[in-house]
Amino acid sequence: xxxxxxxxxxxxxxxxxxxxxxxxxxxxxxxxxxxxxxxxxxxxxxxxxxxxxxxxxxxxxxxxxxxxxxxxxxxxxxxxxxxxxxxxxxxxxxxxxxxxxxxxxxxxxxxxxxxxxxxxxxxxxxxxxxxxxxxxxxxxxxxxxxxxxxxxxxxxxxxxxxxxxxxxxxxxxxxxxxxxxxxxxxxxxxxxxxxxxxxxxxxxxxxxxxxxxxxxxxxxxxxxxxxxxxxxxxxxxxxxxxxxxxxxxxxxxxxxxxxxxxxxxxxxxxxxxxxxxxxxxxxxxxxxxxxxxxxxxxxxxxxxxxxxxxxxxxxxxxxxxxxxxxxxxxxxxxxxxxxxxxxxxxxxxxxxxxxxxxxxxxxxxxxxxxxxxxxxxxxxxxxxxxxxxxxxxxxxxxxxxxxxxxxxxxxxxxxxxxxxxxxxxxxxxxxxxxxxxxxxxxxxxxxxxxxxxxxxxxxxxxxxxxxxxxxxxxxxxxxxxxxxxxxxxxxxxxxxxxxxxxxxxxxxxxxxxxxxxxxxxxxxxxxxxxxxxxxxxxxxxxxxxxxxxxxxxxxxxxxxxxxxxxxxxxxxxxxxxxxxxxxxxxxxxxxxxxxxxxxxxxxxxxxxxxxxxxxxxxxxxxxxxxxxxxxxxxxx
Numbered sequence: 001x002x003x004x005x006x007x008x009x010x011x012x013x014x015x016x017x018x019x020x021x022x023x024x025x026x027x028x029x030x031x032x033x034x035x036x037x038x039x040x041x042x043x044x045x046x047x048x049x050x051x052x053x054x055x056x057x058x059x060x061x062x063x064x065x066x067x068x069x070x071x072x073x074x075x076x077x078x079x080x081x082x083x084x085x086x087x088x089x090x091x092x093x094x095x096x097x098x099x100x101x102x103x104x105x106x107x108x109x110x111x112x113x114x115x116x117x118x119x120x121x122x123x124x125x126x127x128x129x130x131x132x133x134x135x136x137x138x139x140x141x142x143x144x145x146x147x148x149x150x151x152x153x154x155x156x157x158x159x160x161x162x163x164x165x166x167x168x169x170x171x172x173x174x175x176x177x178x179x180x181x182x183x184x185x186x187x188x189x190x191x192x193x194x195x196x197x198x199x200x201x202x203x204x205x206x207x208x209x210x211x212x213x214x215x216x217x218x219x220x221x222x223x224x225x226x227x228x229x230x231x232x233x234x235x236x237x238x239x240x241x242x243x244x245x246x247x248x249x250x251x252x253x254x255x256x257x258x259x260x261x262x263x264x265x266x267x268x269x270x271x272x273x274x275x276x277x278x279x280x281x282x283x284x285x286x287x288x289x290x291x292x293x294x295x296x297x298x299x300x301x302x303x304x305x306x307x308x309x310x311x312x313x314x315x316x317x318x319x320x321x322x323x324x325x326x327x328x329x330x331x332x333x334x335x336x337x338x339x340x341x342x343x344x345x346x347x348x349x350x351x352x353x354x355x356x357x358x359x360x361x362x363x364x365x366x367x368x369x370x371x372x373x374x375x376x377x378x379x380x381x382x383x384x385x386x387x388x389x390x391x392x393x394x395x396x397x398x399x400x401x402x403x404x405x406x407x408x409x410x411x412x413x414x415x416x417x418x419x420x421x422x423x424x425x426x427x428x429x430x431x432x433x434x435x436x437x438x439x440x441x442x443x444x445x446x447x448x449x450x451x452x453x454x455x456x457x458x459x460x461x462x463x464x465x466x467x468x469x470x471x472x473x474x475x476x477x478x479x480x481x482x483x484x485x486x487x488x489x490x491x492x493x494x495x496x497x498x499x500x501x502x503x504x505x506x507x508x509x510x511x512x513x514x515x516x517x518x519x520x521x522x523x524x525x526x527x528x529x530x531x532x533x534x535x536x537x538x539x540x541x542x543x544x545x546x547x548x549x550x551x552x553x554x555x556x557x558x559x560x561x562x563x564x565x566x567x568x569x570x571x572x573x574x575x576x577x578x579x580x581x582x583x584x585x586x587x588x589x590x591x592x593x594x595x596x597x598x599x600x601x602x603x604x605x606x607x608x609x610x611x612x613x614x615x616x617x618x619x620x621x622x623x624x625x626x627x628x629x630x631x632x633x634x635x636x
Contacts (some may be wrong), residue, residue, distance in 0.1 A: 001575070014142070019147075022135040026397055035419060036101065036311070036412075036415075036419070036581075037235060037236055037311065038235070038311050038312070038313070039235055039239050039311050039312065040236055040239060040240075040587065041239065041240075043243070044235065044239030044240070044242070044323070045239075045308055045309070045311070045312055045316065046321055046324065046325070047239075047242040047243060047246040047247070048238065048242045048308050048397070048400075048401070049245070049308055049321065049325045050246045050324075050328055050329070051245055051246030051307065051327055051397030051398070051400070051401075052243075052299055052304050052305070052308070052398055052400075052401040053247070053297065053298050053299050053326075053329045053396040054246070054328070054329055054332050054394065055226070055297075055299075055394050055395060055397075056135065056366070056391060056394055056398070057293075057296055057297050057335050058297060058332050058333045058394070059336045059339075059340065059365075059366070059367050059390075059391065059394065060361060060363070060365045061293065061297075061361055061362065062293060062297065062333035062334075063273060063336060063337035063340045063341060064332075064359060064360065064361030064362075064365065065289055065293055065361070066078075066337055067272060067273050067341070067356075067359060068476065069280055069285070069286045069289050070276065070277040070278070070279075070280030070281060070286055071272070071274050071275045071276050071277055072275060072276035072325050073272040073277055073278045073280055073281055073556060074188070074280070074286065074289075074290065075334070076281060077281065077286055077287045077289075077290035077291075078246060078290045078293065078294070078330070079330070080290070081287070081290045081291040081293075081294045081508070082240060082294050082326060082330060083502075083505045084500060084505060084508055085291055085294055085295065085296050085500075085505055085508045085509065086294040086295075086300070086326055087322060087323070087326050087500075088496075088497055088500035088501055088504075088505050089298075089300045089301075089465060089469065090250050090298055090300055090305060090322050090326055090397070091318070091319065091322045091467070091493075091497065092468075092472060092501060093300060093305040093306045093309070093468075094305055094308075094318040094321070094322060095309075095318065095481075095484070095485050095488070096110070096306055096438045096472070097305065097306035097307060097308070097309030097312075097485050098309040098310065098312045098314070098318055098488060099150055099314075099485070099487075099579075099580060100187060100578070100580070100581065101310050101314075101580070101581035102310055102412050102580070102584075103303070103306070103307055103310060103405070103408035103409040103410075103411070103412040103413075103583070104118045104121045104122065104303035104306050104307060104405060104408075104409045105118040105119065105122065105409040105410070105412060106409070106412040106413055107306060107310075108116075109574060109575035109577065109578040110471070110472070110476050110574050110575075110578055111471050111475050111476055111571075111572050111573070111574060112556045112559075112571050112572075112575055113475075113552075113553055113556045113557070113568065113572040114467065114471050114475070114549065114552065114553070114556075114572075115546035115552040115555075115556060116548040116549040116550065116551055116552020116553060116555075117399040117464055117467050117468055117471070117548070117549055117552070118303075118409065118531050118552075119548040119551075119552055120460060120463070120464050120545040120546065120549060121301065121302065121303045121409075121464055121545075122303070122405070122406060122409050122410075123460075123544060123545045123548060124301075124302065124456060124457050124460055124461055124464065124545050125302050125402050125406055126300070126304055126306075126403050126406060126433065127403040127404060127452060127456035127457070127541060128402060128452075128457050129399065129406065129519070130432055130436050130437045130440070130452065130454055131437070131440060131448075131449050131452040131453060131456070132395065132398065132399055132402065133220065133223050133224060133227065133399055133433070133434075133437060134220060134323070134437055134440040134441070134445070135363070135395060135449075136218075136223040136392065136395045136396065136399060137216060137219035137220040137222070137223045137441075138197065138219070138363070138367060139366075139388050139391045139392050139395060140219045140222055140223055140257055140389045140392065141197060141215065141216065141219045142197075142367065142371065142384070143385065143388040144219075144393060146384040146388060147381070147385065148381055149380075149381065151371070151374065151375055151380055151381055151384055152196075153188050153189040153191075153192035153193070153371055153372070153375065154167075154169075154188060154380070155167050155188055156188050156191075157603050158188075158192075158196075160192065160195040160196040160377070161188065161190060162186070162191060162193075164184065164185055164186045164192050165185070165187075165188055166185035166186065166187065167188055168187070168350060168351055168372075168375075168376065182391075186371070187368070187372050188375075189367075189368050189369075189371045189372035189375070190368045190372075192371075192536060193367045193368050193371075195582040197216070197367070198213075198445070198446050199213055199443045200444065200446060201443075202443035202444075203443040203444025203447070204444075205444065205528065205531070206444060206447035206448060206451065206530060206531065206534045207531065207533075207534075208444060209439060209442035209443060209444035209445060209447070209448065209540050210439050210442050210443030210444050211442060211443060212254075212438065212442050213441055213442065213443060213445075214261070216441040216445070217438065217441040217538065220434065220438075220440070220441055221434065223399075224430050224431075224433070224434045225346045226396065226477055227396065227399050227400065227403055227425060227430065228426060228430045230396070230400055231400055231404055231407070231426055232423055232426065233402050233403070233423070234407070234408075235308075235311045235404065238397075238400045238404060239328075241396075241397075241400070242397050242400070244393070244395055245393040245394075245396050245397040245400075246393075248389075248390075248392045249394050250332075250391050251392045252386050252387070252389065252390035252393075253335060253336060253339055253390060255386060256339045256343075256383070256386065256387065256390070257335065257338055257339040257342070258385065259377070260338070260339050260340075260342030260343045260346070261338070261342045263342060263343065263345075263346035263377075264344050264346060265345045265346045265348065265349030265350070266342035266343070266345045267345060267348075268345035268348060268349060268355060268356055268517045269341035269342050269343065269344040269345020269346065269347075269348065270338060270341050270345060271340055271345075272341060272344075272345065272355040272359075273337050273338070273340075273341035274337075275590060280289055284515075288511070288512060288515045291508055291509075291511075291512050292512065293333075295461075295462075295465075295509075295512070297329060297333065297548060298325075298326060298329060299398070299401070300307055301407065301461045301462075301464050301465040301468070302401070302402065302457070302461070302467060303405040303409065304398075304401035304402065304404070304405050306405075307401070307404050307405045307408045308401065308404070310408065310476060313489060314580055314582065315488060315489070315490075317489065318488075318489070318490060318624075319489055326557075340365070340370070341355075341359075343373045344358050344359055344369070344373070345368065346373065346376070347369070347372070347376065350376050351405065366391060370383060370387060371387075373587045374387065376495060383499075402430065403426070403430070405540035406429055407422065407425060407426050407429060410425070411425065425477065428433035432520040437531075440452075442447040446525060447525055447530070447534075449529065450523055450524075450525045450595050451523060451534060451537070451538050454538060455523075455538035455539065455541045455542050456541050456542070457544050458516060459513055459516050459517065459542050460541070460544075460545035460546050461545075462509055462512055462513045462516070462544070463513065463545070463546045463549070464545065464546075465509055466506055466509045466510060467514065467549060469501060469505055469506045469509070470506060472500050472501070473506075474503050475572050476574065478498060478501065478502060481501075482498070483578060483588070486531070487580070487585070487587060487588070494547060511602075522535055523535065523538065552573075556571040557571055559571070578590075595615065
């Protein structure tokens with residue numbers, strides 16, 4: 001960013017190279033862009049990343065995916081895909097954000113020709129933020145409904161129940177020698193969800209959503225209010241909230257796990273979840289499912305990781321953080337599987353049906369099956385409240401990340417106008433997304449939610465990630481990128497990361513993209529098939545985020561001068577002010593490219609700032625020497 005001549009350069013400087021570094025003020029904020037804001041504590045960043053990655057999908061998607069794709073054998077492709085696709089792209093996103101201290105739009109100074117990738121990211125994140133907060137609103141609804149001595153979905157006989165409703169308590173109380181046919185019946189929890197919470201019978205389909213459900217609307221308003229209050233001061237406030245929202249779910253998960261495994265029949269569910277079926281590994285579908293789970297669970301491509309890393313200090317050890325977060329996320333998913341399937345095993349024993357008849361994924365697990373299982377336990381309202389409180393905290397910190405991404409991206413584009421008014425701008429974004437989400441609170445809102453869930457972050461997100469990977473390694477250059485990381489961390493990424501970035505990660509995601517297109521299936525919700533116009537609308541949502549890339553290219557080329565090829569070449573080169581945001585971190589090629597910079601040699605900046613040489617200055621000297629050698633080779 002353009003900045004005035006640094007104070008230290010404006011003053012007459014005496015060469016005091018022998019000053020000990022300890023005489024400098026070594027506070028955390030000394031190397032942070034002041035006006036942008038930074039994390040205020042050492043754990044803020046790590047916990048925010050954990051909170052962002054560990055979300056609702058770990059609880060309701062992973063366990064189901066594991067059991068349908070070979071049980072324990074699924075862990076083999078899962079960890080292989082984590083190594084090929086998850087960890088490298090995670091590290092790449094963090095590196096880009098931390099190196100530039102810029103959000104997902106402004107970071108494309110790295111190659112302005114591809115700024116459309118950033119625009120595509122923001123569009124995807126905005127669509128996801130709309131429906132993700134609606135899921136949090138459902139969780140709040142159930143949380144309030146659990147504050148009672150008798151759970152409302154425990155029995156039949158309420159005004160919303162039908163003749164098909166069958167209470168499991170009735171089955172248990174009846175004579176067990178007479179088998180009860182439950183194939184054509186509906187559980188009270190299922191009717192509570194569809195007929196009371198959603199009131200879906202009031203809508204004939206996606207084209208006729210019906211009236212707004214005011215209780216859901218108020219829950220949505222409450223969830224947006226909570227999100228706004230937590231991101232009010234940017235990472236300074238959300239960085240403190242995650243100390244609770246990122247750690248508390250683990251406490252509840254352990255409680256649910258202990259309660260689950262002590263139930264009768266729990267082993268049935270766990271055996272069902274973990275029994276390895278190695279023949280599944282020969283199917284390509286299992287490998288694709290594993291890659292998809294990694295891809296969505298880590299949240300790569302949504303810009304959240306890049307945004308969080310952009311608030312780090314320049315030398316934060318993101319290499320270590322990458323492994324902590326990615327492996328922690330995988331272990332959480334496996335743990336959640338035990339907590340879910342132990343309860344499903346107990347439930348199948350109580351109902352006398354096989355586990356696969358009670359196992360579900362997605363909202364069906366969270367809002368139908370698990371609540372029904374809760375009613376079978378003593379102190380059912382207490383366990384129900386705990387479960388939904390865990391879902392609330394899991395969902396909220398992922399939503400913080402989505403909002404922080406949108407707000408940071410736009411304020412970094414217009415720092416002079418929007419940064420001073422960040423709180424007001426955040427309020428405008430929250431209100432706009434709340435209003436767009438109102439259709440989800442109608443009687444047919446679930447159809448719209450399914451449509452958004454299926455299409456908003458599908459193939460569009462994959463195109464964004466593949467393009468990012470190719471631009472960084474091919475257009476910007478692997479050598480440059482590794483050198484940038486060396487400037488930050490003091491070492492270059494090893495052959496594993498370079499091989500993944502160059503070949504393995506893009507190739508895996510290309511395979512995912514092709515698989516998604518070839519195996520395309522129209523959306524459905526229960527027995528409801530979506531009309532053609534809704535399918536087209538969904539596909540357009542995905543295509544629009546991809547179209548941002550060529551639109552951005554046209555805009556970038558039009559801003560340059562010369563022939564078409566010259567314009568393309570100029571637009572694909574990094575912008576003049578690309579690089580670390582603070583002058584003391586700008587070494588090698590990045591020296592003297594900031595407005596007001598007078599430093600003739602990179603090292604001078606460091607010596608004037610720090611009064612001594614640190615390991616990072618040694619790295620700077622090495623980088624400069626390498627570059628001089630490369631220049632000599634090129635000239636020869």
